[in-house]
Amino acid sequence: MDRITSILLVMVAMTTISVSFVSAGGGPIYSSFNTPAKNIGNKDCSCKENSVLFLKEERATKLLSTFSFNTMAAKKSVPSLNQGDQDRLISEVVRFILVMDQKKYPIKKTEINKHILKEHSKSFPIIIGEVTKRFSEVFGFQLKELENKHKGSYILINELDCDSVDSHLRWSEIEDSKRGLLMVVLSLIFMQGNEITDCELWSFLSKLGIKLDQPHEVFGDCKKLITQEWVRQCYLEMTTVPNVDPPVSQIRWGQRAFLETSKRKMLSFVSKIYGIEDLSLWTSQWADVQDSEAVNEQSAENSGPSTSSQSR
Amino acid sequence: MSLNPSQQMLLQSIFSTGILNGSDIFKLLKKCCQEYDVLMEDQKNVLLSYVRTINEAVAVYGLRIKKTIDEVDEKSYYCLVNTVESNFTLLSTIYTQNELDFFKKLVESIITSEKGNIGSIAAVNISDNMSKKMSKSDAEDLLDRFIDGKWIGKTKNGRVYLGCRSVIELEQYLLSMYEDNAIRCNLCKSLCTQGSSCNKCNIRIHHHCARKYFKTMTGQKCPDCKTVWNEPEDRSSQNGQHDMDVDTSSSQSSTSERKRTSSHM
Ligand SMILES: [Zn+2]
Numbered sequence: 001m002d003r004i005t006s007i008l009l010v011m012v013a014m015t016t017i018s019v020s021f022v023s024a025g026g027g028p029i030y031s032s033f034n035t036p037a038k039n040i041g042n043k044d045c046s047c048k049e050n051s052v053l054f055l056k057e058e059r060a061t062k063l064l065s066t067f068s069f070n071t072m073a074a075k076k077s078v079p080s081l082n083q084g085d086q087d088r089l090i091s092e093v094v095r096f097i098l099v100m101d102q103k104k105y106p107i108k109k110t111e112i113n114k115h116i117l118k119e120h121s122k123s124f125p126i127i128i129g130e131v132t133k134r135f136s137e138v139f140g141f142q143l144k145e146l147e148n149k150h151k152g153s154y155i156l157i158n159e160l161d162c163d164s165v166d167s168h169l170r171w172s173e174i175e176d177s178k179r180g181l182l183m184v185v186l187s188l189i190f191m192q193g194n195e196i197t198d199c200e201l202w203s204f205l206s207k208l209g210i211k212l213d214q215p216h217e218v219f220g221d222c223k224k225l226i227t228q229e230w231v232r233q234c235y236l237e238m239t240t241v242p243n244v245d246p247p248v249s250q251i252r253w254g255q256r257a258f259l260e261t262s263k264r265k266m267l268s269f270v271s272k273i274y275g276i277e278d279l280s281l282w283t284s285q286w287a288d289v290q291d292s293e294a295v296n297e298q299s300a301e302n303s304g305p306s307t308s309s310q311s312r
Numbered sequence: 313m314s315l316n317p318s319q320q321m322l323l324q325s326i327f328s329t330g331i332l333n334g335s336d337i338f339k340l341l342k343k344c345c346q347e348y349d350v351l352m353e354d355q356k357n358v359l360l361s362y363v364r365t366i367n368e369a370v371a372v373y374g375l376r377i378k379k380t381i382d383e384v385d386e387k388s389y390y391c392l393v394n395t396v397e398s399n400f401t402l403l404s405t406i407y408t409q410n411e412l413d414f415f416k417k418l419v420e421s422i423i424t425s426e427k428g429n430i431g432s433i434a435a436v437n438i439s440d441n442m443s444k445k446m447s448k449s450d451a452e453d454l455l456d457r458f459i460d461g462k463w464i465g466k467t468k469n470g471r472v473y474l475g476c477r478s479v480i481e482l483e484q485y486l487l488s489m490y491e492d493n494a495i496r497c498n499l500c501k502s503l504c505t506q507g508s509s510c511n512k513c514n515i516r517i518h519h520h521c522a523r524k525y526f527k528t529m530t531g532q533k534c535p536d537c538k539t540v541w542n543e544p545e546d547r548s549s550q551n552g553q554h555d556m557d558v559d560t561s562s563s564q565s566s567t568s569e570r571k572r573t574s575s576h577m
């Protein structure tokens with residue numbers, strides 16, 4: 001306990017200065033605007049609510065002619081999808097995912113069908129295949145379908161393999177600091193054996209001066225950030241332990257965490273702070289790293305090169 | 313068509329921030345080239361070729377990196393803009409519907425103002441006229457976020473104007489919605505929300521366009537009706553002076569300004 005707390009104290013001290021040393025692979029963080037922490041996380045990302053700013057103006061409708069032609073064209077040729085239509089739909093899906101990914105919430109197949117493909121929803125598999133290719137070739141992102149209960153949802157993972165790109169996607173200090181806190185939480189879960197109760201997490205965080213009942217000056221409402229925002233973004237997964245009073249939740253890594261980082265990277269991160277070069281000195285965690293990598297290799301062999309790096 | 317990793321890094325980075333000033337983009341370009349061992353002898357040419365290649369690759373997705381000049385600080389910025397009208401824009405996913413309503417009202421009150429800018433108190437007070445409640449402090453925070461994102465600009469004297477990102481992103485919308493107020497610059501033909509105008513024929517010119525134009529001729533005349541034109545030579549001191557004037561008049565009666573703005577909403 002004390003040992004990990006001391007790690008965290010060092011980590012937090014470092015993260016407030018800079019987290020660029022974290023080579024977490026880096027996710028696309030589209031902080032187009034320096035969003036204050038307290039404004040994050042309480043908003044639904046459903047497209048209806050976020051409909052375009054100016055659409056309600058009647059006089060602006062003429063401007064939308066470029067966008068509304070897809071429904072007209074679609075009505076004329078319902079059954080077949082010609083090359084032109086297909087190219088246009090691919091572009092629109094790419095654009096839709098790019099924009100919706102700003103909040104890093106997984107994007108559902110049903111949303112893509114409802115807003116873009118419409119009567120061409122049957123062509124989803126062909127379209128999404130081409131969209132995946134475009135993301136990789138043009139934007140350097142891997143479009144990844146999530147598994148288990150998130151099946152049918154997609155996220156973007158950065159494919160660029162470089163150290164500095166990670167920090168280049170975060171332009172505000174708040175985003176940078178939040179990333180640091182996320183690394184602390186993920187490493188804590190990993191070091192504790194991949195699972196931690198909410199009470200344990202809160203007690204760790206309180207030692208770092210992060211209180212649940214009062215807003216943090218940098219992170220704002222931390223409970224909301226951890227249990228809602230990061231869960232929704234699939235960095236964390238939470239389950240309630242049945243038949244326990246008062247209720248207890250178990251917190252684990254979410255699918256995005258496995259895709260953006262790895263247990264090996266996490267152990268290197270903690271070891272670097274300790275000045276330990278030989279990762280195998282952490283006996284149980286090192287065994288865990290090797291197990292997870294063996295599982296990854298196996299699943300990569302089984303399902304081909306396109307689906308890898310998902311580990312449990 | 314595909315991009316190489318160095319170009320992808322630049323694109324990802326511009327996409328994540330939305331806007332970069334002229335010096336930041338060169339710093340970023342340097343990083344992108346170093347990361348992938350790309351030789352960068354002439355940085356201007358490299359930037360030009362990167363932007364051109366990226367724009368060719370992303371045009372089909374309705375995106376484009378555009379260079380623009382802020383009307384007040386007169387510096388150049390590189391923005392990632394939408395080239396198609398769509399329900400799904402960067403603006404519409406980052407902000408809530410209520411915040412967008414505020415933005416819309418703010419844009420309207422700026423564009424219909426006499427000089428293309430309003431006081432920051434008047435801007436915050438727009439929250440009084442929202443259909444869904446917004447507190448003054450929330451409105452202040454929101455205004456700061458719009459300023460950070462370069463959607464809204466703020467002069468040293470606290471006047472609020474349309475940031476270069478709004479000008480470039482909303483140009484078509486503003487020109488069609490506010491035919492009387494949204495005027496194109498007579499020289500570069502893009503939207504000019506401030507600038508200086510002719511006393512006689514009412515054409516408008518960006519300050520930065522005017523200076524470039526008048527530099528080549530003796531005597532300043534309106535490019536349209538040839539009336540004598542008074543474009544101040546030193547733009548920066550004129551800017552401060554101009555804002556000072558506006559500011560004194562508004563601070564004398566900030567309450568009356570508030571009323572005026574709300575009655576006009
Ligand atoms: Zn001009």
Ligand SMILES: [Zn+2]
Binds near residue numbers: 511512515536537538
């Ligand atoms: Zn004139």
